[in-house]
Each structure stands twice: as structure tokens, then as C-alpha cells.
Amino acid sequence: MNQMIKRKSGAQQLFDGEKVIVINGRAFSSADCPVRDVLTNVGGKWNTLMVQALADGPMRFSALRRLIPDISQRMLTQTLRDLERDGYITRTVFPTKPPSVEYRLTEMGRSFNQVLEPLVEWSATHHPTIRAARERFDAN
Amino acid sequence: MNQMIKRKSGAQQLFDGEKVIVINGRAFSSADCPVRDVLTNVGGKWNTLMVQALADGPMRFSALRRLIPDISQRMLTQTLRDLERDGYITRTVFPTKPPSVEYRLTEMGRSFNQVLEPLVEWSATHHPTIRAARERFDAN
DNA sequence: CAGTATCCGGGAGGATACTG
DNA sequence: CAGTATCCTCCCGGATACTG
Numbered sequence A, B: 001m002n003q004m005i006k007r008k009s010g011a012q013q014l015f016d017g018e019k020v021i022v023i024n025g026r027a028f029s030s031a032d033c034p035v036r037d038v039l040t041n042v043g044g045k046w047n048t049l050m051v052q053a054l055a056d057g058p059m060r061f062s063a064l065r066r067l068i069p070d071i072s073q074r075m076l077t078q079t080l081r082d083l084e085r086d087g088y089i090t091r092t093v094f095p096t097k098p099p100s101v102e103y104r105l106t107e108m109g110r111s112f113n114q115v116l117e118p119l120v121e122w123s124a125t126h127h128p129t130i131r132a133a134r135e136r137f138d139a140n
Numbered sequence C: 001c002a003g004t005a006t007c008c009g010g011g012a013g014g015a016t017a018c019t020g
Numbered sequence D: 001c002a003g004t005a006t007c008c009t010c011c012c013g014g015a016t017a018c019t020g
Helices: A034-043 A047-053 A061-067 A073-085 A107-139 B034-043 B047-053 B061-067 B073-085 B107-139
Strands: A020-023 A026-029 A089-094 A100-105 B020-023 B026-029 B089-094 B100-105
Touching: A034 A047, A034 B034, A034 B107, A047 A061, A047 A073, A047 A107, A061 A073, A061 A100, A073 A089, A073 B107, A100 A107, A107 B034, A107 B073, A107 B107, B034 B047, B047 B061, B047 B073, B047 B107, B061 B073, B061 B100, B073 B089, B100 B107
Parallel strands: none
Antiparallel strands: A020 A026, A089 A100, B020 B026, B089 B100
């Protein structure tokens, strides 16, 4: 029930000649696999960091820049746009002058952050182990 | 405690002139941020899929090829090598002829899979919502 | 069977300059 | 302040061919 892939499924026949991935017993064209679709965002260099930056509360564009010093302006805008597009965050413009823009997690964004957190914790916990394994492997 | 980033920390001063990310109150050079280090793997196109493929039990190279039809030989090898290097899986060669090689999740690999599963579930659940949000956004 | 080796295109993302 | 607009580079990953 929890594994992404099931063996010995006849589902490969569902798409004629097309490559297929099987998740929870259902077949998807690997082109639009839902899990892949979401995990692509997770993999993006800035997406998860941005979600976590907004987890404490809404922030403005410039505040995000200061919080994440090594993101380029281009990537900050693009990441925020992508997250907005997929419904993770909302963008609110205040017509002050100069204008200020507030970014805020949606309900779904907060929901996502909750499944993200364990992964972050896991990463921090196991990072030393991974580093060690890597050095051991590279020693050969 | 659970958020990746803390505000109003003076930690930016810890690294002299270097860009810094702050996690759970500790500062890391953004070059070797532990969370980024792990999440990079999550983001790789095949890494998570491979972990899940092996979640049910060990598999051989050719079995993995059949299970994930649209991976190239090159990427299959490389993904397995990377996962082995970081300690997620082990690689065992059986000197039959022709040789067969078995890949198996380590304890850490299984541990990782457990924090991965909720993310996979979440993806499958929210995928329709995301698709809808995306179409709404693109309509403008 | 389980890999290497090589070539190659596309896209992610950085740097820089400009704007309402 | 909060963006666009370009340009450019690196490297991920696919395709193909060869090997112990």
C-alpha cells in the first residue's frame, strides 16, 4: 500500500508501447507521473527552502532575499512564481510606494511543509553518516 | 525547532563574507548545507524511485531495468552507484556466469524510505489539486 | 548479465543590467 | 522595492555503441 512500485503487475499493457510506471497498483505514463511531478519541486534547488522560509509566517520579497543570501534575484522570483502557480503560496501586492509584496503559504503549502519537516530532520540527523559513507567509498 | 530557518540570528557573521544558511539556529556554509546535501538526492530524477523499488526487497540490475522501463542504462548504473556511495544501498556480486548483482537497501536506506513514504502519499493525494491550480494560474 | 565509454542537447540556474 | 530581460555556463541525463 505504501510502496511506489508493485511487482508482477500486468499494467505495463495499459499504455500501448508507452513507457509506464506503476504506483500503488495504478499505471501512469512516466511522462506525467504525479509523484515525479511533485518530487521535481522538492528537487529544485530553492523550492523546499522557500517553503520552509515561509513556514513561520508571511514574508516580503526583500526579506526573503536577506534570509537566503545566496539566491539570485532571478531564481527568487522564479521559485516564488512556480510555488504560486502550483498553489503552495499566495502573492499579495500592497500598493504602497514603493510597492511591497507579501508571500504566504496556503493551506496546501503548510500541509506540504508538514511532510517535508521529517525529511529535513532526517537529513540533519543522518548527514554525518552519509558523509562518512561517502568518504569510505571514495577511499577505494 | 522544526523550521529550517530562524530569523533575526546573528549567525551571518560566523562565516566571514561567505554566504550562509541558518538551520535550527546553526549556521552552515550554503556550499555544504546538510539538508541541501540530502535533498539533492531526493531531487535527482531516479534516486527516490530506486529507493522505493528496493523497498520490498533486494533486486538485481536487470530486474530494476524491467521495473523502471524508461531509465537509461547509464542512469541506472549511476543512480545505483550514487546510492551505494552514500550508504543507502549495498551492492553484492554473485560470481555466477554470467555474473549477477544484487542491490539491497541498508538500514539507513529503509530509514530514509520511511520518511519518503509520506511525501509520496502526499504527492499522490494532492496531485489533482496542484494540476488544477496550475491550469488556473496559466489561464491568466 | 551487468556494466563502460563517448557524444550530445536542453534546461537549470548564476551574473549583470535595466525598470515602474 | 520588486521585479524583467539577456546572456552564458555547467552538468544532468538520453542515445548509442562496445566489453568481460
